[in-house]
Amino acid sequence: MSETTFLIDAFDPSGLIAAERLSNMLHITRGELAVTLGLSRDAVSKSARLGRPATQARLRDMVEILNRVRPWAGSAQQAFAWYRSQPLPSFGDQTAEALVREGRADAVRRYLDRIATGGYA
Numbered sequence: 001m002s003e004t005t006f007l008i009d010a011f012d013p014s015g016l017i018a019a020e021r022l023s024n025m026l027h028i029t030r031g032e033l034a035v036t037l038g039l040s041r042d043a044v045s046k047s048a049r050l051g052r053p054a055t056q057a058r059l060r061d062m063v064e065i066l067n068r069v070r071p072w073a074g075s076a077q078q079a080f081a082w083y084r085s086q087p088l089p090s091f092g093d094q095t096a097e098a099l100v101r102e103g104r105a106d107a108v109r110r111y112l113d114r115i116a117t118g119g120y121a
Contacts, residue, residue, distance in 0.1 A: 019050055
């Protein structure tokens with residue numbers, strides 16, 4: 001799976017991130033996906049809620065971060081494990097998951113930029 005393939009495969013034909021497709025790719029349930037994102041199960045299960053901008057933004061943040069981590073993590077599942085469990089020293093050992101749930105995905109992206117350019121974590 002190429003770096004862009006994971007991102008592309010998460011989208012449905014309408015251009016939205018498909019929660020069912022994403023959860024299948026990560027080998028988790030939609031309920032687990034909702035918890036990971038800090039959303040209700042309905043937000044990722046009901047099509048009317050799944051299409052809301054706030055829900056799609058949270059999904060896009062997670063997918064983008066996973067996509068950036070996947071090349072050095074080894075697989076989408078390993079990138080997801082990193083996302084959920086790796087403490088980030090620059091953020092008081094919070095995980096990327098916790099930061100995205102707080103609406104701080106941009107901070108995670110900047111952190112990943114610093115790592116990619118050889119900067120300090």
